[in-house]
Amino acid sequence: MTLPSKVRLVEVxxxxxxxxxxxxxxxxxxxxxxxxxxxxxxxxxxxxxxVSPKWVPQMAGSAEVFAGIRRQPGVxxxxxxxxxxxxxxxxxxGVEEVAVFAAAxxxxxxxxxxxxxxxxxxxxxxxxxYARSHQVRVRGYVSCVLGCPYEGEVAPExxxxxxxxxxxxxxxxxxxxxxxxxxxxxxxxRLFEVVGREVPRERLAGHFHDTYGQALANVYxxxxxxxxxxxxxxxxxxxxxxAKGATGNVATEDVVYLLQGLGIDTGIDLEALVAAGQxxxxxxxxANGSRVARALQARAG
Ligand code: HMG
Ligand code: MG
Numbered sequence: 001m002t003l004p005s006k007v008r009l010v011e012v013x014x015x016x017x018x019x020x021x022x023x024x025x026x027x028x029x030x031x032x033x034x035x036x037x038x039x040x041x042x043x044x045x046x047x048x049x050x051v052s053p054k055w056v057p058q059m060a061g062s063a064e065v066f067a068g069i070r071r072q073p074g075v076x077x078x079x080x081x082x083x084x085x086x087x088x089x090x091x092x093x094g095v096e097e098v099a100v101f102a103a104a105x106x107x108x109x110x111x112x113x114x115x116x117x118x119x120x121x122x123x124x125x126x127x128x129x130y131a132r133s134h135q136v137r138v139r140g141y142v143s144c145v146l147g148c149p150y151e152g153e154v155a156p157e158x159x160x161x162x163x164x165x166x167x168x169x170x171x172x173x174x175x176x177x178x179x180x181x182x183x184x185x186x187x188x189x190r191l192f193e194v195v196g197r198e199v200p201r202e203r204l205a206g207h208f209h210d211t212y213g214q215a216l217a218n219v220y221x222x223x224x225x226x227x228x229x230x231x232x233x234x235x236x237x238x239x240x241x242x243a244k245g246a247t248g249n250v251a252t253e254d255v256v257y258l259l260q261g262l263g264i265d266t267g268i269d270l271e272a273l274v275a276a277g278q279x280x281x282x283x284x285x286x287a288n289g290s291r292v293a294r295a296l297q298a299r300a301g
Contacts, residue, residue, distance in 0.1 A: 006228060007230065009230055011045045011232065013249075013280070017237025018059075020238050024058075025058065033279070034065065046080070047062065049062055050086035051080060051082055062093070067093070077094075082101065087127050095136060102117060103120075104117075104142050105148035108144045108243075111242045132170055140166030140173070141177055156191045159176060176191065179243050189224065205227065206230050211247045215249070216250055231249060232251065232252035233250070234253065236288075236289025257270065277293050
């Protein structure tokens with residue numbers, strides 16, 4: 001199998017990363033993070049979420065963050081929008097793309113967005129239609145693709161069904177989320193084999209949380225399956241408010257280092273990215289979750 005010659009990284013740190021932090025984070029720090037990431041060469045940044053502030057308080061200031069960032073040409077600034085109310089707010093903030101998010105397990109769907117999988121898909125259809133009528137592209141997520149915190153194993157066929165529906169309703173890309181990070185390289189390859197029969201691989205992305213330390217291996221396994229888009233979070237920030245114990249996404253720095261070693265260019269300045277990650281870790285008072293960042297910083301003394 002030849003590896004993809006180009007890979008696109010979707011930076012989810014400001015959203016998936018910060019949504020799970022307990023302490024308040026000021027708008028200025030969020031803005032600085034987004035601007036640091038675009039300056040480091042990330043071409044896609046998920047800036048925030050237009051969801052209920054009662055459900056995810058940390059994302060309440062997303063409109064202010066959008067208003068504060070310095071938009072760079074060639075960078076896509078995106079946000080989550082679970083319903084029409086969220087989409088309206090997202091459009092007012094001038095998002096370039098939105099994402100809707102479904103789950104492959106019924107229990108997670110209920111806990112995360114308070115409805116069944118079928119209800120969520122029915123709710124997303126008009127969101128996708130309305131967004132596209134405003135020339136805003138829509139990305140789809142499927143959570144719990146390699147395991148659910150409430151139901152345990154999840155069949156790849158079930159993931160394929162949800163992914164197919166999202167693609168059919170107009171999501172240009174569907175990101176498969178290992179929300180709790182239990183997936184292994186073998187399971188990841190099987191997943192893309194099965195889902196790839198329903199949705200073309202060039203329309204699929206990988207989103208791996210690193211709870212079991214398998215995320216980077218899962219990225220490599222996905223590359224072997226021809227997947228060329230990955231979500232990652234600077235400094236490995238994050239977790240999931242509805243998946244107890246789940247840690248952050250694979251660190252963007254670590255994915256960039258992996259790709260550089262494979263001769264796959266991402267256009268990202270690793271040194272600037274490490275600085276961006278360390279800055280937000282200092283603000284949060286948390287350890288840097290990127291092994292590459294820690295190694296480079298140790299070498300620099
Ligand atoms: P609900 O309670 O069923 O909604 O929540 P509702 O329509 O009955 O509304 C209830 C209240 O929420 C009302 O306010 C609405 O106005 C308000 P009240 O009258 O009580 O004052 N409301 C909103 N407010 C702001 N923005 C909105 C909005 N919608 C309703 N868009 C809902 C349903 C989906 C809104 C809720 O469950 C929710 O916001 N959930 C958020 C879930 C979330 O953000 N999870 C984390 C992101 S997903 C993720 O991390 C996984 C991913 O990374 C991939 C992976 O790792 O697997 C993507
Ligand atoms: Mg996630």
